[in-house]
Amino acid sequence: MSTMAKLLPTGTPRPSAFLVRFVIMAATLLLVAPWLLSDFRLSLLAKFLCFAIIAVGIGLAYGQGGMLVLGQGLFFGIGGYAMGMHLKIVDAGEGQLPDILTYSGKYDSLPALWKPFSSAWFAIPMAILLPMAIAALLGAAIFRQRIRGPYFAILSQALAAAFVVVLVGNNALTGGTNGLTNFQSFFGLSVTSPSDQRTLYFIVVVVLLIVFLLTRELVLGRYGRVLIATRDDEDRVRFLGYDPARVKLFAYVMAAGMAGLAGALFVPVVGIISPALLGIVPSIEMVIWVALGGRTVLAWAAAGAVIVNWAKTSVSEQFPSGWLYLQGLLFVVVILYLPKGIAGAVEHIRAYIGRLPPTGGLRILMSSGDRPPKQAAKPNPTEEAA
């Protein structure tokens, strides 16, 4: 009998292991972290949680769908620039040009590209819908041609690289390599005030939790099963009457939307969006987070983004150039020994503890409430996918 069951009156239906874990996680993010962390650390965490939103999308497209999405920076960037342009216009005030557009001297009124982003009703949906639309167009062409594996990865990466070239090449319009920065406000919040940064943190947490729950539903749904089937044997899926191109397209488009949403939140949280944040290297790093966390388990994919970035910050503070080596080393270790990332390691440990004779406390902790330890050795694939 677990501690959980002892606390509840008899006859109460026991909450599922997932619900217990989810509530603990949500409480940690919403209550413990704000109470424990300094303003600076909390806003760092907010940034990492934006990354976690991207990671959930990559977990869906890559972990469940097998598409090596090496160009998510493209969608993250589009979301970021959509929000960035809007904030810049609002900061400049009615009838004024955002500072960034005045430097070149080319514009005396808002250029056509910027104009629609004056409206939040346009900018916010576009931060999500534009990445999705672009992913839909690209994906439809790529998947219908049955381009997959490394060819898909290279193509998606090339697009992120091309986007950087476009941004830098049009510096009068986009701020070039500097990107968009010096934001003042975000819908009435001051992005420089610590208390408003806390509010932003809560917004990011809530968005992440919602995105996670919705994606989890998708993964656990029939579609999720078909997606896994498509990942494992695309040709076989055709002979079940499904069009794998459509199956993959949906996951790819959703992942792009999540990256766009993350970009839109990243801008007020961090205060900048620039080509350096969304090129080839950042796009690869995004996949590394997910690979390290555990690509087949959504929650671990998201956790990977936070863990890797937290480690990056901590290591960089001590040894400014040390991180790159450590990241490379970690990636090698994961590929060689932990193909399922930290999630896989945890699974091994659980299985190991499950085989030990019962010793009480630790075992209850590790077997997460209501799962009999014996089963932990052979996790149900449905549960694993979550």
Add this chain to the structure above:
Amino acid sequence: MSSVMLEVRNLVVAFGAFHAIDDLDLTLHEHEVRFVIGPNGAGKTTLIDSITNLVRPTSGSIRFAGEELIGKSEHAIVRTGIGRTFQKPSVFDELTVLENVDIAASFRLRFRSLLKRRRGISDEVAESLDSVNLTAQRDEPAGSLSHGQKQWLEVAMVLVQRPRLLLLDEPVAGMTEKERLHTGELITQIAQQGTTVLVIEHDMDFVRRFAHKVTVMHEGKILTEGTVADVQQDETVREVYLGRPRDARGAAEALA
């Protein structure tokens, strides 16, 4: 005479100069159980592959219930009501047995319904699991099944889709005698329920027991067609089997 289900006319499948199928005509009627036999390399699997567009025919026509199949994509062909299995059983190892059958059963669902979770087990899924004796294994990952069980699972997956035409590629290869019998009964039953079945098979004993009509293929052509007895009497069939030493076993069986 019942109506024509599948009509293959002047089918040619060429790989370079080699014609795997060479000007083949084949007609299947509703409710029919047709066995296709022939030595290795006769083009039997290529025939199924070209019906389901796994290989693209060079020329000719394949009409299913009056509809031309050539030019349609694989999934569109399945959606017209054609199901197939493969020589090497291919199921989705990471999904459970139940999930394998369930996604097969869900192929006509609208996309929006596909997004939802499965609630319980639908009758037809339960039925088809039962018909292949996999109910007890339904929550196990398909990857943990034995070779024979995977073959069963594949049959369950194709049955649950209620195809009008079922193409089975060596369904009893590697099965025990009891399993063969069960498969044969299943095939007979499916045909009685209105499905046309085309079976590629080597096992002559199995063919004798369950075939309505047998088509013998050789070098991409149809050598002869008829009842099991007709085919066994046929001089050319004997020659074809005897003329190929590596099929000596098949020859012995064919003549037995």
